[in-house]
Amino acid sequence: MTQPQQAGPDQLAFQQYRTLLFSVAYRILGTAADAEDLVQDAWFKWSAADRSQVADPKSYLTRIVSNLAMERLRSTRHQRETYVGPWLPEPILTGPDTADGAALADSVSMALLVVLETLSPLERAVFVLKEVFAFSYAEIADAVDRSETAVRQAAHRARGHVQARRPRFTADRASQRDITERFFAAATGGDINTLMELLSPDVTLWTDGGGKVRQALKPVIGLETVARWFAALGTTTYQGIEPGQMRGELTWINGGPGMVFHGPDRVIATMTFDFGPDGRISTIHNVANPDKLHAVADGTRHELT
Structure with missing residues (x-):
């Protein structure tokens, strides 16, 4: 400025x-x-x-x-x-401080922002x-x-x-972090059994490529379909990047635990999660449109009120 x-x-x-x-x-x-x-x-x-x-x-x-x-x-x-x-x-x-306040974290969550779009x-x-x-x-x-x-x-x-x-459930932040870590390990390791344990039966995956990169144009719905989608992460070339060239990291995104995927020279996607009353992952938001990754790629952690 x-x-x-x-x-x-x-x-x-x-x-x-x-x-x-x-x-x-x-x-x-x-x-x-x-x-x-x-x-x-x-x-x-x-x-x-x-x-x-x-x-x-x-x-x-x-x-x-x-x-x-x-x-x-x-x-x-x-x-x-x-x-x-x-x-x-x-x-x-965002920082862990944002995630520590449940109301603040929920108010900036991807799930709520998606509803506000309507x-x-x-x-x-x-x-x-x-x-x-x-x-x-x-x-x-x-x-x-x-x-x-x-x-x-x-x-x-x-x-x-x-x-x-946007049904709201009392979520244990530590539990969400733990489930995200387990999901990350299972997805990168191709462990479909653990993925199916962590996902809700009616889990929905939303992917946003904006026509810039190849993504599902409709929501991917259902436990087995979504589990298989993520189990293939470690063996599938994505945006021309070989699996061995991709790196994922756990971080805080929009007030909650999330994942950022990097290629050799750029951020290629982010992933955030919504959790159901049983504590399992009910919704996954996957943003891969490069036009929407600048704020994450520059590494700035935003303070929010």
Whole structure:
């Protein structure tokens, strides 16, 4: 971000809320690159504003980012509707601290971001500001330029939609990490029996190649089918890379344990997991579109609120 070397009061005020602004933008958009762009746009607007007229910098900046995010969602709607195969959010690296807070981790999980994709731009912004950041309806109405009544209605619709599509289970974070480690060992070792122990009977695998790399264009469903898919990882050439040239690592992605796969010179895929009430893996999100791997490839761990 282009900013003065000597931090003045205006920059200090902006930096105080920078993490919040990225956190809001990323959840509304589901793309880290666009979220960073919006934070920079917010900086430019903040720099040009008459700040003597700004009573509450937090509300002012949140309003800028929320409206920019809704505009971006509307402008990219056609692109997402015509996307090749499933559209998954852009994964980001997070730290163990994010995973330690169950509510924070869930609010940035791939599973929730996928559900938010089915909301309208207004519903998505209202849900994020209300359910994640606990803004009041009056504050949200000001942020999104709608009446408080309209905001309450949008919040009600969004909450019902998310609850219907995103059942939440109390998850033990240590157990999730353990299951992910066992899955990683079984997949890279071709151990189909262990894979079948770790996967739910109706497990679903979503793969996003965006038409850039070869991936399943529809969800892969069912215990045996998904287990066999992953058991073949260690013996299958992928994106022209031989199995012996691939390297996988366990890390923290979107608030939970995940996997990053590397080729000799690039990141080739990420994998994140959702867990069912029995503790087994119920959903796998596999992102392989190279356009969505920049945030992971650069190694930056994002702080979130």
